[in-house]
Amino acid sequence: MSGAALEFAGATKRYGSVAALDTCTFTARPGRLTGFLGPNGAGKTTAMRAVFGLVELDAGTVAWQGRPITPAVRTRFGYMPEERGLYPRMRVREQLLYLGELANRSRSAVAASVDTWLERLGLTTRATDRLDALSHGNQQRVQLIAALVNDPELLVLDEPFSGLDPIAIANMSELLVEVAAAGTTVLFSSHQLDLVEDLCEDVVIIDHGHVVLAGDLEGLRAAVPHRFVDVDYHGAPPDWTSIVGAELVEADNGHARLQVAHTVDLADLTTAIERTATVEAFSYQPPTLSELFRHAVAA
Amino acid sequence: MRPSVTLEAAHTQRRSLVVWSAALAALIALYIAVWPSVEGSGSSFSKLIDDMPAAYKALFTNGGGVDFSTPAGYLNVELFSFMAPIVVLVYAIGTGASAIAGEEDRRTIDLLLVNTVSRGRVVIEKMAALIFGVAVLSSAMWLSLVIEGRVAGMDVPTADAAATVVHLGLLGIEFGALALFIGAATGRVGMSRAVPAAIAAGTYVINALGTMVGWLEPIRRFSPFFQYNGHDPMHTGLAPTAVAVSITSIVLLVAGAVWMFRRRDVGT
Numbered sequence: 218m219s220g221a222a223l224e225f226a227g228a229t230k231r232y233g234s235v236a237a238l239d240t241c242t243f244t245a246r247p248g249r250l251t252g253f254l255g256p257n258g259a260g261k262t263t264a265m266r267a268v269f270g271l272v273e274l275d276a277g278t279v280a281w282q283g284r285p286i287t288p289a290v291r292t293r294f295g296y297m298p299e300e301r302g303l304y305p306r307m308r309v310r311e312q313l314l315y316l317g318e319l320a321n322r323s324r325s326a327v328a329a330s331v332d333t334w335l336e337r338l339g340l341t342t343r344a345t346d347r348l349d350a351l352s353h354g355n356q357q358r359v360q361l362i363a364a365l366v367n368d369p370e371l372l373v374l375d376e377p378f379s380g381l382d383p384i385a386i387a388n389m390s391e392l393l394v395e396v397a398a399a400g401t402t403v404l405f406s407s408h409q410l411d412l413v414e415d416l417c418e419d420v421v422i423i424d425h426g427h428v429v430l431a432g433d434l435e436g437l438r439a440a441v442p443h444r445f446v447d448v449d450y451h452g453a454p455p456d457w458t459s460i461v462g463a464e465l466v467e468a469d470n471g472h473a474r475l476q477v478a479h480t481v482d483l484a485d486l487t488t489a490i491e492r493t494a495t496v497e498a499f500s501y502q503p504p505t506l507s508e509l510f511r512h513a514v515a516a
Numbered sequence: 517m518r519p520s521v522t523l524e525a526a527h528t529q530r531r532s533l534v535v536w537s538a539a540l541a542a543l544i545a546l547y548i549a550v551w552p553s554v555e556g557s558g559s560s561f562s563k564l565i566d567d568m569p570a571a572y573k574a575l576f577t578n579g580g581g582v583d584f585s586t587p588a589g590y591l592n593v594e595l596f597s598f599m600a601p602i603v604v605l606v607y608a609i610g611t612g613a614s615a616i617a618g619e620e621d622r623r624t625i626d627l628l629l630v631n632t633v634s635r636g637r638v639v640i641e642k643m644a645a646l647i648f649g650v651a652v653l654s655s656a657m658w659l660s661l662v663i664e665g666r667v668a669g670m671d672v673p674t675a676d677a678a679a680t681v682v683h684l685g686l687l688g689i690e691f692g693a694l695a696l697f698i699g700a701a702t703g704r705v706g707m708s709r710a711v712p713a714a715i716a717a718g719t720y721v722i723n724a725l726g727t728m729v730g731w732l733e734p735i736r737r738f739s740p741f742f743q744y745n746g747h748d749p750m751h752t753g754l755a756p757t758a759v760a761v762s763i764t765s766i767v768l769l770v771a772g773a774v775w776m777f778r779r780r781d782v783g784t
Binding site: 232266269270271272273288291292294296298300301302303304307315316317319320363 | 521528624626628629630631633781783784
């Protein structure tokens with residue numbers, strides 16, 4: 218993939234007999250949102266922690282802009298761990314200043330950034346509260362600010378939407394799109410595939426520590442040799458099994474979803490359905506991300 | 517200007533240090549309040565302890581002598597043989613275990629490390645915070661002895677008391693460094709507390725019984741408690757050799773902690 222910023226090459230990590238990462242290879246590009254997907258225990262968190270040197274790889278490399286990641290390089294990264302890692306009894310602003318300054322930036326620059334983000338995320342009035350006095354959603358926002366406070370070139374977020382209500386999800390989504398549009402490489406894991414499908418240009422699907430699918434989401438969907446047809450109709454349903462080249466995925470009252478080869482003649486298909494029913498709506502689409510995911514993980 | 521992990525750690529424990537110091541001051545006040553009743557019958561108390569079984573007496577006095585006739589002797593037996601080391605060790609081992617393993621247990625270590633602070637620096641700065649805490653407790657102990665002793669008319673030997681709390685502080689820092697080392701090597705809080713506590717108990721017994729059990733005598737010199745009061749600092753002052761041995765042990769433990777912490781995965 219050209220223009221890669223973050224690059225995993227053959228990353229391997231074992232814990233005893235368990236392979237947390239198995240020759241894991243993928244890239245994340247600047248200015249784009251990359252969704253990092255996989256079942257529980259697939260190796261997503263291990264891969265993310267490897268970026269920050271929290272786990273040491275047994276083999277393979279993780280590089281940033283073609284070079285090994287050193288502590289100095291990490292000053293340009295932001296990280297939001299899955300198990301939130303802020304100090305619960307510390308005050309919000311004090312904590313963000315402390316973490317921001319650890320990256321060797323001036324207090325005034327960090328303070329300006331902290332105050333901007335607190336205002337942007339509606340937390341200015343909570344700046345002097347202890348973290349544990351905040352709601353889960355607000356704590357999540359503070360955690361996000363901790364990752365953003367030093368204007369990172371790479372933002373790695375482990376399950377950032379976990380436990381958020383729909384409004385908070387929408388706000389965080391909007392923010393991530395904005396951050397990526399400013400040129401930041403954003404890699405985040407999530408189990409909310411519909412959300413990832415809406416947000417991400419690129420996806421990486423990992424299973425048992427091995428990347429099973431990676432690349433531009435539209436390209437991946439287009440490359441699949443089958444499509445899905447959704448039909449709304451009234452009248453008697455046709456004998457779906459008699460339609461050549463189509464396989465019934467699901468059917469209920471007045472609706473059917475068919476899997477067809479991408480070479481299927483849609484006019485013939487419509488004609489076959491209209492022998493017994495009247496078509497009210499018809500759509501022809503590549504597979505959704507959920508279908509890609511299930512297919513990739515089941516393979 | 518990069519902020520200090522040490523200052524942050526010290527800031528975090530400021531309230532607990534005040535409570536610990538106040539508790540120590542109260543404990544010392546209790547001992548000083550009892551002194552007038554002991555002063556007149558010091559020889560009787562000394563004889564009472566001298567008549568105890570040798571092993572019991574050794575454990576009671578941590579292998580030291582028994583002298584209830586002077587404030588120095590009284591404080592040596594009542595305060596510095598047992599209670600003061602326990603207080604300092606509980607604090608130091610708890611703080612050492614919390615420094616790295618505790619941060620891992622609370623899942624706060626990730627953000628500390630990813631914000632570019634090197635692992636070696638985290639260990640060293642956490643150790644500095646531990647030393648600061650022990651220094652505060654030791655100072656509080658010495659000040660309490662001097663001030664409360666003066667108020668109560670007890671003639672506390674200030675220089676020798678200072679030497680004793682220095683040795684006591686070094687004892688605490690040694691075991692705190694051991695807890696930090698185990699935490700840095702394993703990331704396990706329970707082990708970081710339990711192993712130093714067990715070693716403290718074992719080396720206390722070795723030091724105490726080493727005065728009366730022949731084969732323990734050579735081993736006794738390796739006990740941190742021997743470095744602490746083997747030369748009776750309440751009567752002889754600071755022992756440079758013991759200080760050097762304690763500091764060397766601390767430096768080796770911290771160096772080992774840095775080495776181990778750099779070579780393992782964190783939070784797994």
